[in-house]
Amino acid sequence: MADPTTIRIPDELKPVDGRFGCGPSKIQPAAVSALADVASDFLGTSHRQKTVRDQVARLRRGLAEFFSLPEGYEVVLGNGGTTAFWEVATFGLIRDRAQFASFGEFGAKFAKSVAQAPFLGEPTIRKAEPGSAPALIAEAGVDAYALPQNETSTGVAVPVKRVAGADPGALLLVDATSAAGGLDVDVAESDVYYFAPQKCFASDGGLWLALMSPAALARATEIKESGRYIPGFLDLVTAIDNSRLEQTYNTPALATIFLAAEQTDWMNSQGGLAWAAKRTAESAGIIYGWAERSDVATPFVTDPGLRSNVVATIDFAEDVDATAIAKALRANGILDTEPYRKLGRNQLRVALYPAIDPADVEALTASIDHVIAQL
Numbered sequence: 001m002a003d004p005t006t007i008r009i010p011d012e013l014k015p016v017d018g019r020f021g022c023g024p025s026k027i028q029p030a031a032v033s034a035l036a037d038v039a040s041d042f043l044g045t046s047h048r049q050k051t052v053r054d055q056v057a058r059l060r061r062g063l064a065e066f067f068s069l070p071e072g073y074e075v076v077l078g079n080g081g082t083t084a085f086w087e088v089a090t091f092g093l094i095r096d097r098a099q100f101a102s103f104g105e106f107g108a109k110f111a112k113s114v115a116q117a118p119f120l121g122e123p124t125i126r127k128a129e130p131g132s133a134p135a136l137i138a139e140a141g142v143d144a145y146a147l148p149q150n151e152t153s154t155g156v157a158v159p160v161k162r163v164a165g166a167d168p169g170a171l172l173l174v175d176a177t178s179a180a181g182g183l184d185v186d187v188a189e190s191d192v193y194y195f196a197p198q199k200c201f202a203s204d205g206g207l208w209l210a211l212m213s214p215a216a217l218a219r220a221t222e223i224k225e226s227g228r229y230i231p232g233f234l235d236l237v238t239a240i241d242n243s244r245l246e247q248t249y250n251t252p253a254l255a256t257i258f259l260a261a262e263q264t265d266w267m268n269s270q271g272g273l274a275w276a277a278k279r280t281a282e283s284a285g286i287i288y289g290w291a292e293r294s295d296v297a298t299p300f301v302t303d304p305g306l307r308s309n310v311v312a313t314i315d316f317a318e319d320v321d322a323t324a325i326a327k328a329l330r331a332n333g334i335l336d337t338e339p340y341r342k343l344g345r346n347q348l349r350v351a352l353y354p355a356i357d358p359a360d361v362e363a364l365t366a367s368i369d370h371v372i373a374q375l
């Protein structure tokens with residue numbers, strides 16, 4: 001076999017931008033330029049002053065517009081990314097018993113946090129093999145249901161829908177980290193639609209954002225008033241209070257906030273969520289269509305109804321080494337197509353987020369074909 005790193009992909013086949021990672025993901029050059037333009041009076045200035053709070057306000061307003069935020073819902077934010085939000089939810093949103101849909105790395109991690117919390121009841125974990133998804137089902141005594149809308153580790157996406165027959169007042173917590181901004185959603189079907197901005201929001205990491213329903217806001221207050229010990233950094237009521245003041249409890253990454261606000265405004269100017277969902281669907285059509293026509297590639301997710309429009313996972317035939325393809329692509333500036341490390345498949349994984357041009361997804365497929373022919 002040829003050393004994959006010596007393969008040269010002709011420039012005319014290559015995507016204009018070679019970033020296909022699922023997170024951190026492509027940040028648009030225009031957003032980076034806009035950040036550079038404000039660098040001297042924004043970066044390195046106090047997050048308690050107007051200049052920075054105006055950017056937090058711009059982001060919260062932009063998200064409310066993008067998601068057509070239902071009456072009474074609020075945009076809440078804090079530091080630490082989605083992984084921190086799982087702990088925030090463990091301490092501040094689950095009263096006693098939760099039910100999880102677990103069908104990949106990310107869903108499993110939140111379930112594990114809750115299972116280990118000594119002050120919570122034993123959760124129900126509904127599992128499915130990677131590449132498929134289990135349903136949440138009504139269960140007496142469950143006060144919070146949780147699922148990822150898009151399992152970034154496997155490329156499976158599921159609809160966001162309330163659990164029929166759930167106890168009155170039970171919350172639905174949706175990990176939308178890679179889905180938010182690229183997959184259609186009716187936020188009113190959830191109580192907490194949470195994400196981090198290094199995926200469809202084309203920013204850097206380190207922040208969590210949550211669209212919270214009136215019931216979820218009330219739950220946070222109820223749990224805090226119950227006297228449960230809640231570490232200050234993970235206190236959701238503190239985060240809600242700070243968000244209303246356009247700030248965070250402790251110092252945020254200012255560049256992350258600015259870049260997320262830029263991407264949100266850009267997506268709103270293009271036509272909002274409807275536009276973004278159409279664009280990712282177009283990219284998905286290109287890559288899954290190519291895989292289905294290919295003799296050596298197949299979509300990993302066999303049920304077309306579960307295939308994600310924001311994260312495509314493509315399996316390769318045994319005699320084609322996906323690791324070698326990813327190496328050759330990397331040597332040509334086409335980055336981060338490696339599969340999720342723990343899935344352990346002969347696979348490439350490709351982000352199809354709204355910042356990524358469908359024409360570049362097309363060029364990626366041509367580049368992969370070229371590499372396979374040379375290997």
Ligand SMILES: *Cc1c(COP(=O)(O)O)cnc(C)c1O
Nearest residue numbers: 081082083106148152177178196
């Ligand atoms: C990326 C991702 C996470 C982790 O986000 P962090 O901000 O790195 O903690 C969690 N859930 C899903 C679905 C993800 O895609």
